[in-house]
Amino acid sequence: MTVRRRFLNWNRPALVSAADYLFETYAADSTLALDRLIVAVPGSRAGRRLLEILVQQSAERSLALSPPRIVTLGNLPEQLYASAGHFVGPLASQLTWTEALREVGAARLKRVIPELPPADDPSRWLALANLFGQLHAELAGHALRFIDVAECGQELEDFIERDRWLAMAAVQEAYVARLQAAGLADRQWARLQALERGACGTENEIVLVGVADPSRILHHMLEQVQDRLTVLVHAPASLASRFDELGALQVAAWQAAAIELDDEQIVVVEGPADQAEAAVQALASLQGKYSAEDIVVGAPDSRVVPYLEQRFEQFELPCRYADGLPAGRSGPFRLLSAAADYLDGGRFADLASLARHPDLEGWLLAALPREIASGADRLSELDRYYSEHLQAKLTGRWLGGRHAVQGVEALQAAVDRLLGEFDGKRTLAHWADRVARLLVEVYGREPLDRRHASGRIALEACKLLRETLMEAASLPDGFSAEWRAADAIRLFLRQQENEAIPPLPQHAAIEMLGWLELPLDDAPALIVTGFNEGLTPSHVNSDLFLPGGLRRRLGLNDNDRRYARDAYALSVLAASRERLTLIAGRRTAESDPLSPSRLLFACDRPTIARRTLHYFGGGKTPVERKVPRSLSGGRAQSALPIPQPKPLAKPIESMRVTEFRDYLACRYRYYLGHVLKLGCLDDAAEELGPEAFGSLAHEVLRDFGLDSDASRLTDAEAIRKRLDAALDRAAQKHYGKDRLPAVNVQIEQLRLRLGAFASWQASWAAQGWRILFAEAPIDERRASLLVDDRPMYLRARIDRVDMHDATGAIVIFDYKTSDSSRPPDKIHRKKGVWVDLQLPLYRHLAAALQIERPPQLGYIALPKSLSDVGHYLAEWSEEELAAADEAAAKVIRGIRNQEFWPPTSPPPAFSEPFLAICQDSQFGGLLADEEDRP
Numbered sequence: 001m002t003v004r005r006r007f008l009n010w011n012r013p014a015l016v017s018a019a020d021y022l023f024e025t026y027a028a029d030s031t032l033a034l035d036r037l038i039v040a041v042p043g044s045r046a047g048r049r050l051l052e053i054l055v056q057q058s059a060e061r062s063l064a065l066s067p068p069r070i071v072t073l074g075n076l077p078e079q080l081y082a083s084a085g086h087f088v089g090p091l092a093s094q095l096t097w098t099e100a101l102r103e104v105g106a107a108r109l110k111r112v113i114p115e116l117p118p119a120d121d122p123s124r125w126l127a128l129a130n131l132f133g134q135l136h137a138e139l140a141g142h143a144l145r146f147i148d149v150a151e152c153g154q155e156l157e158d159f160i161e162r163d164r165w166l167a168m169a170a171v172q173e174a175y176v177a178r179l180q181a182a183g184l185a186d187r188q189w190a191r192l193q194a195l196e197r198g199a200c201g202t203e204n205e206i207v208l209v210g211v212a213d214p215s216r217i218l219h220h221m222l223e224q225v226q227d228r229l230t231v232l233v234h235a236p237a238s239l240a241s242r243f244d245e246l247g248a249l250q251v252a253a254w255q256a257a258a259i260e261l262d263d264e265q266i267v268v269v270e271g272p273a274d275q276a277e278a279a280v281q282a283l284a285s286l287q288g289k290y291s292a293e294d295i296v297v298g299a300p301d302s303r304v305v306p307y308l309e310q311r312f313e314q315f316e317l318p319c320r321y322a323d324g325l326p327a328g329r330s331g332p333f334r335l336l337s338a339a340a341d342y343l344d345g346g347r348f349a350d351l352a353s354l355a356r357h358p359d360l361e362g363w364l365l366a367a368l369p370r371e372i373a374s375g376a377d378r379l380s381e382l383d384r385y386y387s388e389h390l391q392a393k394l395t396g397r398w399l400g401g402r403h404a405v406q407g408v409e410a411l412q413a414a415v416d417r418l419l420g421e422f423d424g425k426r427t428l429a430h431w432a433d434r435v436a437r438l439l440v441e442v443y444g445r446e447p448l449d450r451r452h453a454s455g456r457i458a459l460e461a462c463k464l465l466r467e468t469l470m471e472a473a474s475l476p477d478g479f480s481a482e483w484r485a486a487d488a489i490r491l492f493l494r495q496q497e498n499e500a501i502p503p504l505p506q507h508a509a510i511e512m513l514g515w516l517e518l519p520l521d522d523a524p525a526l527i528v529t530g531f532n533e534g535l536t537p538s539h540v541n542s543d544l545f546l547p548g549g550l551r552r553r554l555g556l557n558d559n560d561r562r563y564a565r566d567a568y569a570l571s572v573l574a575a576s577r578e579r580l581t582l583i584a585g586r587r588t589a590e591s592d593p594l595s596p597s598r599l600l601f602a603c604d605r606p607t608i609a610r611r612t613l614h615y616f617g618g619g620k621t622p623v624e625r626k627v628p629r630s631l632s633g634g635r636a637q638s639a640l641p642i643p644q645p646k647p648l649a650k651p652i653e654s655m656r657v658t659e660f661r662d663y664l665a666c667r668y669r670y671y672l673g674h675v676l677k678l679g680c681l682d683d684a685a686e687e688l689g690p691e692a693f694g695s696l697a698h699e700v701l702r703d704f705g706l707d708s709d710a711s712r713l714t715d716a717e718a719i720r721k722r723l724d725a726a727l728d729r730a731a732q733k734h735y736g737k738d739r740l741p742a743v744n745v746q747i748e749q750l751r752l753r754l755g756a757f758a759s760w761q762a763s764w765a766a767q768g769w770r771i772l773f774a775e776a777p778i779d780e781r782r783a784s785l786l787v788d789d790r791p792m793y794l795r796a797r798i799d800r801v802d803m804h805d806a807t808g809a810i811v812i813f814d815y816k817t818s819d820s821s822r823p824p825d826k827i828h829r830k831k832g833v834w835v836d837l838q839l840p841l842y843r844h845l846a847a848a849l850q851i852e853r854p855p856q857l858g859y860i861a862l863p864k865s866l867s868d869v870g871h872y873l874a875e876w877s878e879e880e881l882a883a884a885d886e887a888a889a890k891v892i893r894g895i896r897n898q899e900f901w902p903p904t905s906p907p908p909a910f911s912e913p914f915l916a917i918c919q920d921s922q923f924g925g926l927l928a929d930e931e932d933r934p
Contacts, residue, residue: 003245004230007237013522014234019053021232022068023061032058034068040117040204040558041078045322046512046520049071050209053522053721069204073091073214079189080202080221080746081194082753085185089471090495092184093477099124100174104167111167112393113763122487126494132171135545142186142216142556143195146172148545152554158849159550182476191217200224210234210520212249213565216555222246234519234572242568252888254564259602264727266531267583268602268615272304275529275585276311280525282581283317283510290579292318292508296523299323300515301530303482303589308529310514318509330461330495331454336489339438339901342415343422344486348391354415359458363442367414381407387685387692392740399736418442422485431488432656433471439465455502464496471495519569524578531584533595537566563598569598584615636864640823642918645900647675652895654780654793657845663838663891665908671900672914680913687742694817696734697862698751698775698799700726701815705774705800714766719758726776727751753817753862756869764802764871772810773801774851782848785841787889790896796845800860810855824874828884839874840884 008017018039026034032054041047047070058065071079088096101109102125108117139149150165176189194200200221207230208214214222223246224228231247235242242253267278279297286295297319299305305321312319326332333355342350354360385408386650389399394412398405416439421434439462448457448462469492483491514537515520518528530536540551540559551558584596596615601608619911645668652675663670673680688696703726704710708724731739731747776798784791800813828836839857846855858873876884907920916921 003226005233005243005245005247006241007235008235009235009236010572010669013576014210014232014572015050017058017234017520018207018232020052022054022094022207023057023063025359027061030063031066031867032063034037034065034482036068036204037068037342037804038079038202038204039068039070039197039209040211041070042073042211042520043208044072045515045517046210046507049520049522049914053153068207072209073218075205077191077194077207077218077221079204080200081191082199082223083185083190085180085183088179088184089188091468091491092182092475092479093133093186094126094129094491095428095475095493096178096182097132098125099176099478100171100178101125101128103178104170108167108170108551110161112171122483123490124878126491130166130494133177133661135168136172136175136186137188138546138556139190140217142554142690144554145169145192149554153550156549156553160399161545164545178478180474182478184476195220195224195604198224202228204228205230207245208232211247212243214246219246219248223541226652234576235568242911249561249564251561251564254567255560257567257571257598257602258604259567261582261600261603263607263610264616265574265580265582266611266614267581269585271397271584271585271587271591271902272307272317272589273311275304275583276307279310279527279529280315280317286525286579286839290525292510294523295510295525295527296518296521297510297512298515298518298526298528299512299530300528300535301532302514303586304529304911305512309808312510318506319512320503320506320509321512322502323512323514324500324502325457326497327461327464327499327501330501331357331458331464332443332461333493333497335359335442336465337440339419339422340486340489340493342866343419343484343489346394347929348394351394351412351415352382352386355411362445363416363418364411366445367417368402368410381788382411382700389735390685390688390692390740390743391736391738393738397736397738399791411457425482425484426488427480427482428472428488428491431483432492434485435465435489435492436469447796451504452511453504456504460501464501465492467534468492468495470816491792492788496606498891512580515566515569517608519572526577527581527583528573529583529585531582531600533597533716535562562646564569567599567602586615604881605926611819621735642668642903645675645898647896648675652793654893655793655895657801657838657841660841660888660891661838661896662836664837664887665692666904666911667894667900668903669908669911669914669918675900678914678917686740688746690818692744694815695749696727696730696747697753697817698815699730700750700754701799702775703730705771708771711771711774712765716762716763719761723754724756725750727754749864750817752866753864756866757860757862760870768805768807769802769811770805771800772803773798776801776849778845778848785844785885785888785892787892792892794841796842798845798849801849801851801855808853810846810851810853811871811873812839812846812855812857813860814839814842816863818858818861818863819864821859821863821865821868821872823872824857824859825876828874832886834884837884837888840876840881841888843881 006021008014022034022037022039023032026032026037028416034054039047039050041050051067051070054065054067069079111117113128117128134432136147139146144152146165149409150162153159153161153165176186179189184210188567195217202225206222206225206228208222209232211231212234226246229246231245233243233247235243237583242250242257244250267282269275283295297308299308299321301640302323309319309321328337335354338350338353338357339839341347342354344350355364370555385400385405398409418438421437422431423803441463445456448459450459472492511521513530518526537559539844540548540557542552546554546556548558552560582600584600585594587593597613600611603611655674658676659670662673684693700723704719704723710719713719713722726751727747734741737745768892776797778794778796780793780795782793783796784793792866799810799815802811802813803809826837828839834840844853844856857876858871858872860871862869903918907915911920913920
C-alpha cells in the first residue's frame, strides 16, 4: 500500500478540518473510536487544541469518544521502533561527550580545534561537548553520522575538512560506545539504527496533521510505515505538486510561489512601541466582532512582546504570552547562578547579587541580627559601601568605620553560612544533594502559592531543577569525577535553562504566539508583529563546521528550506484567517535598521515596487496615539503615572549654590533630588564615576591647599611629590588594596593630571599668588541673597580662594575635573541665558570669608588633555552679573511658590537617577497632558 494523502482546503483552520476528517472516517454508531490511532502534530499546543475540538464536537454529536494518542513530531519516532535500552539524560549525555573527547587523545582532537581546553577546566570541556552534541543532534536528525559528512564533503571541490570530520567521527564512536557500556542509548543514534535496520513499524494507524516540514530521519522512518500512514495536507488539492507523497514541502516549488496578500493587510511603522500601537489600532478596527478567544497576536520577535504587553495593559486588554518565561530567568535559577558566581570568585558584586535576590529576602531576615535585618537599610548600606569603596573582592579587610561596615560584614557572614557546605571538590551526586538542600532552605520556609505568578514560576523552576538533580544523583559509577561546587551548579543550570515556564491561564485573554505555532492555530483574527527579515523567514547563520555549501550538499535545514517553510505558513494564514494584519518595523529599540520580510515580495513586479516604496521610500509612518473608540474602556495613560509634587510642610529657607543649576534644568527633578532628598545607590559601577573621580581629586587638592608650606612652593617636582603622597593616602583610605582594576587605572590618570597641575601651581605661585582658603565651608545664615525683602540663605564649600601678595587681588576658584576644559561662560550660559549660577553666587559668599574687595571668579581645570590644565577666569560685566542675580531671584521665587511641575522633556543631562520615576526613555512612558498640568 502507499501513503493515503488527503488535502484539506486551507480556507478553514487545519485542526477543524482534521477533526472533521476523523469524524467522517472513524465515527460509527454512537462512538468515535480513535484509541488505535496515533495523530502527530507539529507542536504540543496544536495537540491540546485538537483534543479540545474532538471532545467538544463529540459532545455536540452525542458520540462516545475514545481519544487518539496525540504526539508531537519530536516524539513520533519513538512510536515507530523499540529501543534497546534506557535513553541517556541530557546531563549524562554531556558528561559522556566530555569523556569521549578526552578519550580520543589530544593529537587527534587538535584536528578539530587547535587549542584544547586545559585539563582542569571542566566548563570549557563542557562547552566543546555541547558543540559536539548539537552537531550530533542536527546531523542525526537528517539521518547522518559524522563519518557521512567526511565522505559527502569530498564531492565538493573546495572541501578541505575531511581530517577534521574523521576525528569528530572517532569522538562520536567513542561517545556511543561509552553509552552502550553503561547500558544507555542515545535517542538520535537509536533512530538511526532503527532506520538502517528497517526496524520501523507499528500496529497503529498514523495520521499526520499539518506536518509540512518533518526532519529527514522522520521522513525516512515514515516511508517504512507508509501502509499505516494517512497524511492530511493543509492546502488545496490544486497545489498537490508543491508537496511530496508524505505531505512535506517541495522547497523549489515554494521558493517560486506567489503569496496572495492585500496591501491593506501590511502595516509599516518605526520602532517596537509603534508596532504595539499599530497592534492596538488593528484590534480596534475589529469593531468588537471577535471575542478575545478569537484573536491571536503573532510575535516572531520576542523583543516586541514587552511593548505589546505594556500597551495592551493600558487598554485593559488581558494578554498571555504563550512562550512564557525561560527557566534561566526564574528566581531559583538566578539564585543558584549568583551563588555559583560568589563561590567562584568571592567578588563584592556577586555578594550584592545574592543579597538583593528577592527570594532570599525571607531567609536573610531570619539569619541577620535584628538591628540590621531591615531589607531597605540592608541593601542601601551594601550599595553605599560599594559605591564609596569599589572593592573587587571581599578579603576580610573592610574600609571605613566599624559602624559603617557592620551591616555588610554581617550580611557576608550570613551568606557564607548558607553556602558553607559548598567547598572543595566532590562528585556531582554530592553536589546535587547540597543544591537540593539549599533550595529547600530558601524556598521551603513557607508553601509556594501556585495561584500567583511568582509562586508558580518558582515552583515550576524547582521542578525542572529537581529533574536534573535526580539525574545527577543517579549517575552510574562511570561518572564519578569530582567537581568544584561552582562548576557543578552551572552544569545543573545549563540543562534546563532554556525550558519555558508558561504563564498562568487567563480567562478571555488574547494569546500571543510564536511564528511556528500560528499556522495550526484556529483563531479567525490574527495580528502578526515583527514581520521582518531574519524572523520571517529566519536565517541559518554562518556555521564554523557546516557552512552553506556543505549544508546544501548534505540536505540540511538551510535558508532555502526555511524560506519555503515560512512561505507555506504565510500562505496558510492568508487563506484561512478572516482578518489578517502584518506589522513590520523599520528599526529596533536601539534604532538599528530592519528590513522587511522577503515574504512580502513574493508577488508580481508592480506590487514589489509599490511595497518597496512603502517601506523604504518615505518618512516616518504616523501612528495615531489615542484611545480607539472601540476600546474606550481602557486607559490613555500608563498605569504608573509620574507622581505629582506635594505641598511642602515648611518653606525652603536655604540653598546650596549648585542647586540653582538643577532647578533651571528641571524643576521637577530638583524637587525629587533636593526636596525629597532622593538619590541613587547601586552596585553597578565598575569604575569611578565622574563624581567619585572629582571627589578624590578635590580631597587631594584640599590637603595640598591646607598645607600652608606646600601652597607656597614654586618647585613643580616638590609639589608633584606632595600631591602623589596625598593621592596614595586618599586612594588607600577609600578604596584599599583590593579595588577594581579600572580604579587603579583611574588613579594613575588622576596622578598625571595632578602632575600637570603641579607645573601650573609652581608657575602661579611664582607670580605672587598664595592660597588663602581651601575647601572653605559657608554654613547657613552666614551668607544670603535678598529676594522680595526676604533672605534666601546660601550654602557652599568653596574649593579655593587665592590672594596676590603684591596687589591684594582675590580670585575664587572652583576645581573642575571633567574630561574637557571649557571657560566659565560656556558652562554658565547657553546662548546668553544663564543655566548655572554657581560662580556668580560666590560673590555673595565672599563677605562670609571677610573678603571686602570684589573677587575675580574662575575655574582651575584638570581635564584629560594635560596641556589644558590651568586656570580659566570669567569675564562677565556688571550687567551680566546683575542678570545672573535676577535669574537666581526667579529661581528663589519659583521655589517659594512651590513650582515643581512639570518635568522637563527631553530630560536634561545627568538625570539618570530619576529615569524610572520620570519614565525617561521608557516605551509608552507618558507625561501628564497639558490640561492636567498645574
